[in-house]
Amino acid sequence: MQTQDVELGFLATPDRGPCPGVALIHDVWGLTDHARDLAQRLSGEGFAVLALDLYRRLDEVKIENPGEWMRALSDPQILADVQAGADFLAAQSICEGRGVGVIGFCMGGMYALMAAASCTGLSASVPFYGLLSHQHGILHSESPDEALKPHEPLELARDLRCPTLAFYGDRDEFVPLSDIELLGERFAQSAQSAEVVLYPGAGHAFMNDTRPDAYRPEDAADAWRQMVDFLTEKLNR
Numbered sequence: 001m002q003t004q005d006v007e008l009g010f011l012a013t014p015d016r017g018p019c020p021g022v023a024l025i026h027d028v029w030g031l032t033d034h035a036r037d038l039a040q041r042l043s044g045e046g047f048a049v050l051a052l053d054l055y056r057r058l059d060e061v062k063i064e065n066p067g068e069w070m071r072a073l074s075d076p077q078i079l080a081d082v083q084a085g086a087d088f089l090a091a092q093s094i095c096e097g098r099g100v101g102v103i104g105f106c107m108g109g110m111y112a113l114m115a116a117a118s119c120t121g122l123s124a125s126v127p128f129y130g131l132l133s134h135q136h137g138i139l140h141s142e143s144p145d146e147a148l149k150p151h152e153p154l155e156l157a158r159d160l161r162c163p164t165l166a167f168y169g170d171r172d173e174f175v176p177l178s179d180i181e182l183l184g185e186r187f188a189q190s191a192q193s194a195e196v197v198l199y200p201g202a203g204h205a206f207m208n209d210t211r212p213d214a215y216r217p218e219d220a221a222d223a224w225r226q227m228v229d230f231l232t233e234k235l236n237r
Helices: 033-043 066-071 075-090 107-118 153-159 177-188 217-235
Strands: 002-006 009-013 021-025 048-052 100-105 124-128 164-169 194-199
Touching: 002 033, 009 033, 021 033, 021 075, 021 107, 021 217, 033 048, 033 100, 048 075, 075 100, 075 107, 100 107, 100 217, 107 124, 107 153, 107 164, 124 217, 153 177, 164 177, 164 217, 177 194, 194 217
Parallel strands: 021 048, 021 100, 100 124, 124 164, 164 194
Antiparallel strands: 002 009, 009 048
16 A cells, blocks of 8 residues: 555555545544544555545644534535545546545535535545534534535435435434434435435444544444445446
């Protein structure tokens, strides 16, 4: 495996190709060691993985209130970054002849879902416990800025441009079960194949092995294998 920091983030590639490309979107805490580790693990499965750094333009990242921080981010700008990441991977010689997908976790899962409906050139999307609603929860605001948040994630879920596999726990403290059920209904209205996998008893961030309070090893292992199989199938066509 080869790794390097690039303008858009952190790139991990297998020693040999060709291989599919995957843009990885981090959670609210940024391009952490955990995000880099996920990129390297997925590269070990045979993918060229670009872990995006969505905060690279900022002089300082000081997150005291995650909800307030996310509400202040520009969704159009971040989706443009995801598009740039997908285009970057598609242009890499190691990815020649293969597809490009996107995955994301928490905030990144929200953007992976939105990218599936907004970005071009993607062949698959895998959101993990992405936030879904502006109407309640951590993204709710009494005076939302429509320039920053022009579309609710759930609003876009019926307009998918690529196959999508979404993972959630039924005890997610940030994504109520009613939103997850509505996501499944919106997926059913999409022209693309889309599925929600729901883990009983799992909460938010169940994939994060740096958080003993949230990590669910069996669910994480099952979701990882399903993700790898899904990406392998959709990106190698």
